[in-house]
Amino acid sequence: DAMVIQNPRYQVTQFGKPVTLSCSQTLNHNVMYWYQQKSSQAPKLLFHYYDKDFNNEADTPDNFQSRRPNTSFCFLDIRSPGLGDAAMYLCATSSRTGTYEQYFGPGTRLTVT
Amino acid sequence: AQSVSQHNHHVILSEAASLELGCNYSYGGTVNLFWYVQYPGQHLQLLLKYFSGDPLVKGIKGFEAEFIKSKFSFNLRKPSVQWSDTAEYFCAVNVGSIHGSSNTGKLIFGQGTTLQVKP
Numbered sequence: 001d002a003m004v005i006q007n008p009r010y011q012v013t014q015f016g017k018p019v020t021l022s023c024s025q026t027l028n029h030n031v032m033y034w035y036q037q038k039s040s041q042a043p044k045l046l047f048h049y050y051d052k053d054f055n056n057e058a059d060t061p062d063n064f065q066s067r068r069p070n071t072s073f074c075f076l077d078i079r080s081p082g083l084g085d086a087a088m089y090l091c092a093t094s095s096r097t098g099t100y101e102q103y104f105g106p107g108t109r110l111t112v113t
Numbered sequence: 114a115q116s117v118s119q120h121n122h123h124v125i126l127s128e129a130a131s132l133e134l135g136c137n138y139s140y141g142g143t144v145n146l147f148w149y150v151q152y153p154g155q156h157l158q159l160l161l162k163y164f165s166g167d168p169l170v171k172g173i174k175g176f177e178a179e180f181i182k183s184k185f186s187f188n189l190r191k192p193s194v195q196w197s198d199t200a201e202y203f204c205a206v207n208v209g210s211i212h213g214s215s216n217t218g219k220l221i222f223g224q225g226t227t228l229q230v231k232p
Contacts, residue, residue, distance in 0.1 A: 004156075031218055042117070042203070042222035043157075055217060090157065100145060100207050100218035104157040 003027070004105035006091050012111045013081050021076040021108045023091030032074040033102065034066060035090040043090055049074060050096065078110075086112045115140045117206050119223035126194050127231050134189040134226050136204030145207040146187040147220065148178055152200045160202070163187065174198070196232045201225050 004025045013019040023032065030051050035043040047056045049068045063085070065077040078085055088109050092102040120135040138144060145164040149157045161172025168180040178189045187204060204223040209216040 033218075033220075040224070042224045043220075044222075045219055048217060048219065050217065092157075094218045096218070100216070100220075101147070101159055101162060102218065102220060103159075104149075106156040 004091055004093055004103050006089075006105035006108050008108060009106060010109050010111070012113060013078075014113055015083065016080045019078050019081055019110065021078075021089050021091075021110070023074045023076070023105055024072050025091075025093045025103075025105075026072070027093055027095075027103060028071060029093035029095050029103070030071065031094045031096055031100075032068060033092040033094070034064075034074070034076050035092065037088040037090055037107070039087075046076070081110070081112045083112050086110055115206065115208055115221050117204055117221050117223040119202075119204055119226050121226045122224065123227045123229070125229045125231065128196055129193045130230075132189070132191040132194045132198070132228070134202055134204075134228070136187045136189065136223055137185050138187070138204075138206045138221075139185065140206065140208055142208065143210050145209075146178070146180060147205040147207070148172065148176070148187075148189050149203045149205060149222075150200045151203070151225075157203065160189070194228075194230050196230045199228060199230045201227050 007022045033048040034046045037043040046060045067075045088107045090107045091105040094102045116139045118137045147162045148160040150160045163170045163180045171177045203225045205220040
C-alpha cells in the first residue's frame with residue numbers, strides 16, 4: 001500500500017545533541033510537510049517542500065532545518081534540541097493538484113533529556 | 114492571523130448517542146475544510162473534506178459535516194456513535210482557492226476534540 005513512513009517512531013536525544021528525523025513516501029506526491037505537535041495541542045506546520053522548493057513558516061525557529069534529497073525522502077534536522085522541542089513530529093504529503101488532502105505518517109515522538 | 118477553534122475539548126458519549134463537534138475558523142475568503150481523525154495509536158487520517166459544491170459533505174464511517182459560510186463553521190456530525198469512534202478529531206482549514214498557484218496546501222488545525230464513547 002502507498003504510504004508515508006516515519007523513522008524512528010520514538011527518538012530520545014540529549015539536550016543540545018543534534019538529531020535527524022526521517023520521512024519517506026511511496027505516494028509520489030510533490031509536496032511534503034513537517035508538523036510539530038505538542039501534547040494536547042494542534043499540529044503546527046514547521047515548513048514544507050513543493051518539489052525542491054523549501055518554504056519555511058515565519059515562526060519556525062532557526063534550530064529546525066529540513067532536507068529533501070529526492071521526491072521520496074524528507075528529513076527534519078534539529079540542530080540543538082532543547083527541552084521545549086520534545087513533541088510528536090508529523091510528516092505529511094499531498095499532491096499539488098486536487099484538493100490538497102494530506103496523508104500523514106505515524107509520527108516520531110521526540111524526547112529530550 | 115487565521116485560526117481554527119474547536120469548542121469541545123473532551124466529549125464523552127454512550128453508544129448510539131448522536132454526535133456534533135463544533136469547528137469555527139477565522140478567515141473571510143475562500144477556504145477548503147477538512148476533518149481528520151486519529152484513533153489510539155494510529156496516524157491522522159482524513160474523515161471528510163469540503164472545497165466546493167454541496168455544503169453538506171459525507172465522509173467515511175457515517176460521518177458528515179456541514180459548511181455554513183455565514184457562520185464560518187464546519188461542524189462534524191454522526192447520528193449514532195459506536196465504541197470504535199473513540200478517537201481524537203481535528204478540524205483543519207486550507208486557505209485559498211485550490212486552483213490558485215499560491216496555495217501551498219498549508220493546513221491550520223484546531224486543537225482537537227477527544228471523543229470517548231462508552232460501550
